[in-house]
Amino acid sequence: MSYIALYRKWRPAVFEDVVEQEHVVKTLKHSVSKGRIAHAYLFCGTRGTGKTTMAKIFSRAINCLSPHDGDPCNQCEICKGILSENILDVIEIDAASNNSVDNVRSIRDEVIYAPSQAKYKVYIIDEVHMLSTGAFNALLKTLEEPPPHVVFILATTDPHKLPATILSRCQRFDFKRISIDSIVERIMKISRESDVELHKDAARLIAKTADGALRDAISLLDQCIGLGNSTISYEDVLSVAGISNDMFTADMLDAVIQRDISKILELVDILIMEGKDISQFVSGLVYYYRNVLICKMASNPRDIVDASEDSIKRMLLQQKELSKEKIMMAIKELSAVESSLKWVSSPRILLEVSLMKLCDPALNKGDDSVLERLAELEKRAAGAASVPSPQLKPDTEFKSSSPKDSKKVPSGQAASHAEAKPAEKPLLKHIAEWEAVINELKSSGRMVLYSNLIGTKALVLDNRFIGIVFGADKGFCKMVAAKAENLEIIEAAASKKLGREVKIKCLSEGDVQTNTGQEQDAPPEDELMATARELASKANVPLNVIDE
Structure with missing residues (x-):
């Protein structure tokens, strides 16, 4: 006899042999014992959890001549015929390759005939989600009211792809992953x-x-x-x-912690030369980071992390060198790499670049990296606060970072002056060239925009933005000007007349206060920016804000 693969040789023959899935086994055995056989069943779950195996056992159990406590005897002629595939009353269909309307119509034409030897004619349709829309529609009526001698068992890994009309006609069983x-x-x-x-x-x-x-x-x-x-x-x-061991993964994490680029590239080269699968390695590295995070946050990680004692000890040492933010950022970055590997022609380069980004947070522009850099800044600020500041001479002067606004402040009054006097709020000023901008639109033939901008004012919001102020009765004009294509035209004309690139915002009269002596309330500063400015001030380091 030819060799049989182990998974086929060890396929369970009775319900008791099925690993886990007790909730499904108990229900099906009770149905067989009491003779409560439904006309359609749906088995859902990930691959390799026993869906097809359970369907085959159930098909024998409901046809067995002498079932024992809901299990098939596997000794009667019906059970032996089904096992040897000599009885044609149990039909197994692969929906992935038989997914057309004609295939389902042939089933519909056959169900009217009684089974040849068994009590029930059983149709096991594997990967049923692969059926076409037309095939599902052709199956609906038969699935809803099949002959009393027909049982359908549908198996799928993606139940969400099935139409609701199919789901509502079946008894559904969800198979769990095996521990x-x-x-x-x-x-x-x-x-x-x-x-x-x-x-x-x-x-x-x-x-x-x-x-x-x-x-x-x-x-x-x-x-x-x-x-x-x-x-x-x-x-x-x-x-x-084709996977790497935990020690290799731990070495890679150590190299990332130490920001040793040469070591990282050396380990990646070893990984490639040994023929390891990069996708498997990245998946293992994500899992290793997850375990390190658990070691950092859980009180007793040994109860959760499935690893050897030596590995857990090493993880406990590594978590001391990493913040929670950095670990989470790494998991997010590597998970993105894992999903992208299948689409790139050079997975090695993608892996190397991603590991380099983990070494230098400045290369990562994401929010997680910003939080990490703020945490680093907090440490520096705490260190700076612990060092006593040098005594300044009475005539020491402070200079503003901006040459334009710099002015001398005696050191004795610097701190109290900075706390007592709030920052002055800029007044919004009119743009004298606005009429020339409107006339420029008129001369270029933009009469619609010209007519809608008559009677408006323009104010300087900041170095980059200017605001067009519309009157209370100019709501329609504001709506026309605020269209994206019209804003581009206005911005081009304004940039030409003002001699610099500007952006336009359309405002209502009630939205602004001009320089008539009243000050406009400045918008509240973003909490993240406020924290960054405070920390930069404590650490006495410059803060560069890049508006992207």
Whole structure:
């Protein structure tokens, strides 16, 4: 007999052999025992969790001549015929390759015939979400009112892709991911029966790599057994799966913490030359950062982190060198890299650049990087506050950072003057050249804009923006001028007349106060900017604000 893959050889034959999924097993066994067989079932869940296996067991159980407590006996002629695929009353259809309307119509034409040997004719439709819209519509009526001798079992990994009309006609069962401990227990049993010694740490690595899919774990075990060794070690699993070990990942994180670019590039080169999968490495690095974050925030990380004691000790040391903000920024950055790797032609370059960005937060323009840099600034400010400031001579003078507004202040009065006197608010001034701008629009043939801007005023808001003030009865004119294409025309004309590039904002009369002696209330400063200015002042460092 030809070789049979382990996942097929060890496919459960009865409900009791199914790993986990107790909530589904209990319901289906009770349905068989009481004879409460529905006409349509929907099995949902990720790959390798037992959907098709459960469908096959259930198809035998409802047709078995002598079921035992809801389980098929697998000894009667019906069970043996279904197992050997000699009985044609259990039909398994792959919807991915049979997804047309004609395929579903053939099913609809066949269901009217009674089963040849079994009690029920069972249709197992795998990956049912792959059916076309027309095929779903053709299936609706048959699924709603099938003949009493027909049972449909639909299996899918993406139930959200199914029409609501299909979902409402089925009994739905959601299959859970299988836990690491259950996968370890199962593959250890399989390895013993296969006369192969599987190390416990190798079994846990296989289980973690499978990500809740028992079939993937058994397939990886089968591949490891194919090495021909009587013992499967942790290193064997690493080489077969093409992934890096925790020590290598920890070394990479140490290099990032130390901002050692040369070490990072050296480790990436080792990763590539050993033929490791970059996507797997990035996924493992994200998971490692997650464990470091747990070590930093959880009171007892050993109860949560699934790693060896040596690895957890190293994570506890590493978390002391990293802030929560930096860890979260790294997870966010690497997760984006992981999703982008499949689309790039040079994944190595993308990985190297991303790791360099983690070393230097200034290269990252995201909000997380800003928070990290503020945290660093707070540390510097705290250090500066702890150092006593030097005594200044009475005639020491302070100079403003702006040459235009610089003025001398005696040192004895500097601090009290800065606290007592608030910053002066700028007054909004009229633009004398505004009439020339309006006439420029008229001369260029922009009569619609010209007519809507007659009677308006222009004010200087700041170095870049000017505001067009419309009267209370000019709401329609303001709406016309505020259109994007019209703003571009006005900005071009204003920039030409004023001799500098400007941006336009359309305002109502009640929105502003001009320089008639009243001051306009300045908008409240952004909390992040206020914090940055305060910290820069304490640390006595310049603050550069880049408006992007």
